[in-house]
Amino acid sequence: MTGNTSEAAIPDGAASPHPDIRRVRSNPDFWYPVAWSRELRRGRTIGVRYAGQPIVVVRPEAGAIFALDDVCPHLQLPLSKGEVCGDFIRCAYHGLKYSRRGQCFSPGMKLENEPPRLRTWACREKDGLIFVFMGDLEKSDSIALPDFPRVRDPHYRTRRFGKVVQCHYSFMHENLMDMNHQILHSRLVGGMKPRFLGMDRGEDFVEARYTFARTSGRQPLSEALIYGQRRKDGRDFAYRDVMTIRTQYPYQTLRIETEGIDEPVMELWIAYVPQDREELINRVFGLLSIRRLKIPFLLDLAWPLLIAFTERVFTEDREIVELEQQAWREQDGDRNQEVFPVIMALRQLLIQNGMPSQKDVG
Ligand SMILES: [Fe+2]
Secondary structure, eight states, X not given: OOOXXXXXXXXXTSOOSSOOGGGOBOOSSSEEEEEEGGXXXXXXXXXXXXXXXXXXXXXXXXXXXXXEESSOTTTOOOGGGSEEETTEEEOTXXXXXXXXXXOEEXXXXXXXXXXXXXXXXXXXXXXXXXXXXXXXXXXXXXXXOOOXXXXXXXXXXXXXXXXXXXXXXXXXXXXXHOGGGGGGGHHXXXXXXXXXXXXXXXSSEEEEEEEEEEEESOOOHHHHHHHTOXXXXXXXXXXXXXXXXXXXXXXXXXXXXXXXOSSOSEEEEXXXXXXXXXXXXXXXXXXXXXXXXXXXXXXXXXXXXXXXXXXXXXXXHHHHHHHHHHHHHHHTSOOOOOOOHHHHHHHHHHXXXXXXXXXXXX
């Protein structure tokens, strides 16, 4: 049978052929970052969330971290408010203790019923990030953690950043992949004319390539630091750099390569982690790696400047995606009329790899 589906051919209760992308839920069968390693010291806990599910991650004094539901089954209080005792977490209210396997112990208390058990979640730590796997536990071993080799590469310096954005993660994917929005950043970077070079797509990825030419304004110092090159006249450097943006579900990467340098001058890895059940609030985890210049300490000296610059670009983007989300709320649905083929492909990818919303399932 061919995939020729019309509205009428969809039986009652089946997923709609045009689901509202902002209602699509993230696929839990992946490793999602939930905290930075530095946020969780030895002998401490941290309360985090994935799509409305509260999770407590525990770092005992000895041994690996572990993750449990962040709700004491007794009176539903967050266990992350409790204390770490050896390899256990103790609820702050009545002192019920839970092991890394979710087993409950009730020291000094006589209980009427079998002590409740807590759900446990697969949890790993890599390159300064704490990940959880919230999907089918059996799949967790076969699904690889994302890799970011630049973080360990001494030729690069990496900035870890993240904020909470008040919008569905699809707006974030679209914003980063759509480089036709240079006008938004023109006050920061001057006039830039993008040229779309092409795209690739597969079952679980969409990749877009662009190049740029400066049409007005001076090169910002931050850009010079990334390219390791002061570019006085933009026309001489037109279309020399290639920017590749890829959504490899559920993550996103951006890479900039320039003529004459073998390795990328910049690489960004970014994940958007839904916080609430509707997935309309996302926590961003980003690793921005910039290649060191010929004078190695120059990048360190200029680091605060680069941070300020990238922060300003991010702030402009954040304001826009949150306004898009607000329009969606006010219009009670997705009224966007996307025309750019790569973004249309991206939207399809996010729908196909995500989970249908309860509303679309019917
Ligand atoms: Fe932007």
